[in-house]
Amino acid sequence: MTVSLILNDRPQRLECSPGENLKAALGRAGLVSLREGCDGEGSCGLCAVLLDGRLVNSCMILAPEAEGRKITSIEHFNKDPVLRTIQRALIDASCVQCGYCTPAVALAIRELLARSTQPSDAQIADALSGTLCRCTGYKQFFEAVHLASARLSDPGYKAPTGDEFKPDLRHVGKDREKVDAQMLAQGERAFVEDRLPQDVCWLKVLGSPIAHGWIKSIYTAEAEAVPGVVAIVSHLNTPRTLYTSAGQGFPEPSPYDQPMFPRKVRHVGDRVAAVLAESPEIAEEALKKIKVEYEIVEPVVSIAQAKTEGAPIVHSGDISYASGEKPEGISVQGDGRDDGVVYQFSLHADPHRNLAASASGGIGDIEKGLKEADLVLERSYRANRVQCTPMEPHVVLAKVESGRLVLHASTQVPWHVRRIVARAVGISENKIRVIKERVGGGFGAKQDLVVEDLAGYLAWTARKPVYFRLSREEEFIASRTRHPMDIKVTLGAKRDGRLTAIKMELDADTGPYGQHCLTVPMNAISKSLPLMICNNAGFQVRAWYTNLSPAGAYQGYGAPQGSFALQTALAELAAALGIDQLELIEKNRVDSGTTIEILKSLGEGREGAPVTLGRCGLGDMIARGRENFGWHSPKPEAPGSDWRIGRGAVIIQQGSGLPGLDAANAELRLLSDGTLLMLSGGADLGTGLDTVTAKTAAEILGLDLEDVSVISGDTDITPFDKGAYASSGTFFSGGAALRAAEDLRRKVFAAAAILLGEKPENLRIEYKGMVVGKKGRISLAEIGHKSVQGDGHSELTGFGGFKTEHAAFPYGAHFVQVAVNERTGEVKVQRYHAYQDCGTPINPALAKGQIYGAVLKSIGHSLYEEMLYDKQGICLNPRFLDYKIPMATEMPEDLYVELMPVEDEVGPFGAKSVSEISMNGAAPAIAIAIHDAVGVWMREWPFTPERILKALGSLD
Amino acid sequence: MVHAYYRPETLEEAQMLLEREKDARLLAGGSYLLSPQFRDIPMSAIAVSGLLPHSIERREESLLIGAGVRFQDLADSALIPEALKHAALGMANRNVRNRATVGGNIGADRSCSSLLPFFFAAEAVYHRAGLNPISAELWREKPSGIITAVELALPEGRAFAYGKYSRSACDLALIGCAVRADLGSGRLDNLRIALGGLSAHVKRFPGLEALLEGKAVPPRAELEAMAASCFSPIDDLRGSAAFKRRRAAVLVADLVGSLKEQCA
Structure with missing residues (x-):
């Protein structure tokens, strides 16, 4: 049928079917800005348009309903000065991170400002209440609205300058526009979904309906007969090569325990078969016609069950080792039926007992330390499974061009994707190109290959362009989740609070496959234990296979779970000793010059080594927090007679990449007009990494940011980079960019020295783009121009490689105030203060945005986010309807971030990492505050009202 | 589809x-x-939003709300009792409130409905195209005809309260509750209590109403215990039966208590 409407002020006729939703019809009409994050559930708001001026979800409206209506989308910005002002405000307030939600947010603000020119924060929260954003924590959206409002009423309005650092530098330490912000705010083509060719084929997977069982037979003939089906694959006709989906450096500390399709399914949603078809509808129709017979095996649905003698075995194939000796005393002979498991080196595993990996270590003598203690405290803590929920699910477009496989990927690890896809498909790396598109949220989930291997294989074998995007439900159950952990903490202390022993015993649930099975649990230890100095400290870590959804990397990478356990235990210890919690921390924490001995037993995939800290800013952060947060000030009045106010504080840490394991590279070219092209291997997943590398180049070569263009994460064009994980972006990729810029500067000086007749050591760079010596000056443009002439000195290119043995730890102190309702168990986070050291903040507002986002995510994890399963291993809440993530309305009224830089000796311009560390504070701080409010210790998160009432004894 | x-x-x-x-x-x-x-x-799909009344009309002792009225319009209207506004704002988020209608919410008949607890407690009457008006509860038992408007009686001295429990601010109502009473005598006269989230559909609790009818508002703990004894929810992913029972009882006690405050 035909629908006539006004689209962005132009009459338009849309051809649509009666049941087609408006989003799809508008997409066919050429709008690219309408995104999708909830599969038409209406809970994400990313497909929003203005319908007769009102913000609505276009996925929840039938296209015929738009007859005669006026529709406005973000594409209308060039004719709508208000919309343009809003976009500019969003950019200037540093709101644009991954950008997947930005057009929807802009429209929500457009509707708001139409009805209220100077809205209150409550009105802003309400206006944004229908738009999910997982990156920003919403805080800066509020600032953007106020900025847009001020500019609309006074076009000459000047916004106050944000915090600035490094006064000797032009760009570094100052807020500059994120290099991709404008493109994303205008809803331009930027994501994988925007790259589909006309002849694209759609890939859909038949996921297992059972959590554990053998595939006895698969019948596909009827499905193959569906017109438009291109190929159907399963374990019967795909390679049996084993690999890991973990995007880690080779050799990975993760077992190779999955082929493309398993013979035995190990979780609900595991791959059984896949259909490639000419349309998604055909693919779905064919999926329904595939008949599968299963032999059901009892599923393993908890850590406790996995550990039990005689429990069902998740992996029962042959166990082998690519290098090193096999550990003694473990079973390696498989049942002859299951696929095998190959370890690249020993992870002290015993898969036939469901043990995927283990490790232990320590310093001193824990038993002696416990004997010396005046008080020994032993507590157990539990962190449950949560979902990363990037708004853009895992997605890839794979195609064959000129005999090579090209992957347009939404990934954090382009080079690891290339290497692992090469192994999975059975071709060499030179035959593969990976192009990282803009990533609509990664958060660790996109460190793993969830879609690229299969799409790559089908594109290569069927010679068709293949589009593979997970549904939201698949994203929940079949992508990657945070490892659930049970952590027992034993502390020994003297009466004055001095620690004599710390022991952490950790059991983690890696799910059906072992990606990150050792490193995530180890990180729970290595980013919590080293905060406390104790001569007798030790740990034991065990990761268990279960039949629940796969675990993997998630922002924080285990550190939030470890931090929750240890920081809460320390607070419990302080309470038991009658000591102020912060005083106990002060007595035992790391400080400037401390040698952290425990790190020698906490190497990641290799031997560790003790680290002696340079300057540590923790003391300043705690002091600043005490004062500014008002740690000792009287508590405010509770919001009602049932409510109690409580406060908590914690110290946190993270790392900055993996010293000695990872590497990054960058190349910087001087173009003929004196501008620069940065070729960075770094994978910007919305964090602003491309802006960091651009700033680095502009700073060193004395240019403006507009003079630098960045191409990043393209395995054909840009040099190798380990990828965006382990908080390595600014430190490693930024470090490589700095070295490339310094290399180019050296070459520029060499060229200029000849042109000016000066010694290179007498030359310096002056803004803007001038090389100045004692005798004269010459512009970069002139040098660049001469470099490409026949009589010139050849194109000038700087190259920088970054690797280091230096460990750069960012630290932080988080303070929280909560209100707890004793009758209902509800918790409101009223105030949250984060005092953090990220070394030199390269772009302060973007750094703060990272912290706001991580804090709000971790508040969600602390209060209500939890994947729930039944006894058969079926996830009960694989959608946003029943898995709630924080919205603008959940933001604490007082969410405050203060950057307190302590420059690093090695990081670019003194920078360290910023994002992941901010995930580590909320859970323990809120648990401690709940105790302060109502006197109960919450040892399992999330702290749901039901759990709190049970802890209070109000509920059986 | x-x-x-x-x-x-x-x-x-x-x-x-x-x-x-x-x-x-x-x-x-x-x-x-x-x-x-x-x-x-x-x-x-039979599209009726263009045919349903979109007006809100205040009559002498009643209010007539068109079935085509959208939730956000309900929340923004100066004519609407605060408790009903509160119920309307309980619907998900602004994007959805800009689209969802009163009639649609009635037709969906969901246990998590934002409006039905209020309509049941208020003993709303549904106007229908070509048919006689029918009470909200009767229509729920035997839906028939196209609802064009909802009529609420608002006599002098009548008080309403609405509340919900949800996991986060923009969540659906895991428990939604509305209460109504005439407070002219200082006691709970014509008390009505309706809840969603405790069974497959929103329903009134006449047993609880009877326990309280004509009495002064009892102490909160007593009221909570009385309410809890009347509820039999089930365990599900949104909470255990025990938790839902307690949470619903707290909600009822708070809302009935707030009626007393309105009276004062």
């Missing part, structure tokens, strides 16, 4: 289509009918 779309010119035509098409459904805002749970259910 909508396979046919009709845009009738009149409500009579809509009624005729409803009777003629086996799988016909009335489509108002679409917030429920176009949700994923219906994606595989074939249906013919």
Whole structure:
């Protein structure tokens, strides 16, 4: 049928079917800005348009309903000065991170400002209440609205300058526009979904309906007969090569325990078969016609069950080792039926007992330390499974061009994707190109290959362009989740609070496959234990296979779970000793010059080594927090007679990449007009990494940011980079960019020295783009121009490689105030203060945005986010309807971030990492505050009202 | 899955289509009918939002709310009692409130409904196209006809309260509760209590109403215990039966208590 409407002020006729939703019809009409994050559930708001001026979800409206209506989308910005002002405000307030939600947010603000020119924060929260954003924590959206409002009423309005650092530098330490912000705010083509060719084929997977069982037979003939089906694959006709989906450096500390399709399914949603078809509808129709017979095996649905003698075995194939000796005393002979498991080196595993990996270590003598203690405290803590929920699910477009496989990927690890896809498909790396598109949220989930291997294989074998995007439900159950952990903490202390022993015993649930099975649990230890100095400290870590959804990397990478356990235990210890919690921390924490001995037993995939800290800013952060947060000030009045106010504080840490394991590279070219092209291997997943590398180049070569263009994460064009994980972006990729810029500067000086007749050591760079010596000056443009002439000195290119043995730890102190309702168990986070050291903040507002986002995510994890399963291993809440993530309305009224830089000796311009560390504070701080409010210790998160009432004894 | 779309010119035509098409459904805002749970259910959509009244009319002792009124308009209207505004604002978020209609919420008849607890407690009367008005509860038992408006009696001295429990601010109502009473005597006269989230549909609790009818508001703990004894929810992913029972009882006690405050 035909629908006539006004689209962005132009009459338009849309051809649509009666049941087609408006989003799809508008997409066919050429709008690219309408995104999708909830599969038409209406809970994400990313497909929003203005319908007769009102913000609505276009996925929840039938296209015929738009007859005669006026529709406005973000594409209308060039004719709508208000919309343009809003976009500019969003950019200037540093709101644009991954950008997947930005057009929807802009429209929500457009509707708001139409009805209220100077809205209150409550009105802003309400206006944004229908738009999910997982990156920003919403805080800066509020600032953007106020900025847009001020500019609309006074076009000459000047916004106050944000915090600035490094006064000797032009760009570094100052807020500059994120290099991709404008493109994303205008809803331009930027994501994988925007790259589909006309002849694209759609890939859909038949996921297992059972959590554990053998595939006895698969019948596909009827499905193959569906017109438009291109190929159907399963374990019967795909390679049996084993690999890991973990995007880690080779050799990975993760077992190779999955082929493309398993013979035995190990979780609900595991791959059984896949259909490639000419349309998604055909693919779905064919999926329904595939008949599968299963032999059901009892599923393993908890850590406790996995550990039990005689429990069902998740992996029962042959166990082998690519290098090193096999550990003694473990079973390696498989049942002859299951696929095998190959370890690249020993992870002290015993898969036939469901043990995927283990490790232990320590310093001193824990038993002696416990004997010396005046008080020994032993507590157990539990962190449950949560979902990363990037708004853009895992997605890839794979195609064959000129005999090579090209992957347009939404990934954090382009080079690891290339290497692992090469192994999975059975071709060499030179035959593969990976192009990282803009990533609509990664958060660790996109460190793993969830879609690229299969799409790559089908594109290569069927010679068709293949589009593979997970549904939201698949994203929940079949992508990657945070490892659930049970952590027992034993502390020994003297009466004055001095620690004599710390022991952490950790059991983690890696799910059906072992990606990150050792490193995530180890990180729970290595980013919590080293905060406390104790001569007798030790740990034991065990990761268990279960039949629940796969675990993997998630922002924080285990550190939030470890931090929750240890920081809460320390607070419990302080309470038991009658000591102020912060005083106990002060007595035992790391400080400037401390040698952290425990790190020698906490190497990641290799031997560790003790680290002696340079300057540590923790003391300043705690002091600043005490004062500014008002740690000792009287508590405010509770919001009602049932409510109690409580406060908590914690110290946190993270790392900055993996010293000695990872590497990054960058190349910087001087173009003929004196501008620069940065070729960075770094994978910007919305964090602003491309802006960091651009700033680095502009700073060193004395240019403006507009003079630098960045191409990043393209395995054909840009040099190798380990990828965006382990908080390595600014430190490693930024470090490589700095070295490339310094290399180019050296070459520029060499060229200029000849042109000016000066010694290179007498030359310096002056803004803007001038090389100045004692005798004269010459512009970069002139040098660049001469470099490409026949009589010139050849194109000038700087190259920088970054690797280091230096460990750069960012630290932080988080303070929280909560209100707890004793009758209902509800918790409101009223105030949250984060005092953090990220070394030199390269772009302060973007750094703060990272912290706001991580804090709000971790508040969600602390209060209500939890994947729930039944006894058969079926996830009960694989959608946003029943898995709630924080919205603008959940933001604490007082969410405050203060950057307190302590420059690093090695990081670019003194920078360290910023994002992941901010995930580590909320859970323990809120648990401690709940105790302060109502006197109960919450040892399992999330702290749901039901759990709190049970802890209070109000509920059986 | 909508396979046919009709845009009738009149409500009579809509009624005729409803009777003629086996799988016909009335489509108002679409917030429920176009949700994923219906994606595989074939249906013919009969678009009625353009035919339903969008007005809110204050009469002497009553209020007439058009079935086509959207939630956000309800929340923004100066004519609407605060408790009903509160209920309307309980619907998900602004994007959905801009689209969802009063009629659609009634037709969806969900246990998590934002409006039905209020309508049940208020003993609302539904006006129907070509049929006599019918009480909200009776219509729920035997839905018939196209609802065009909701009439609420608002005599002098009548007080309402609404509250919900949800996991986060923009969540659906895991428990939604509305109470009503006439407070002229200082006691709870004509008390009505309706809750959603404790069973498959929103319903009133006449047993609890009877326990409290004509009495002064009892102490909170006593009221909570009385309420809890009347509820029999089930365990599900949204909470255990024990938790839901307690949470609902707290809600009832708080809302009935707030009626007392309105009286004061």
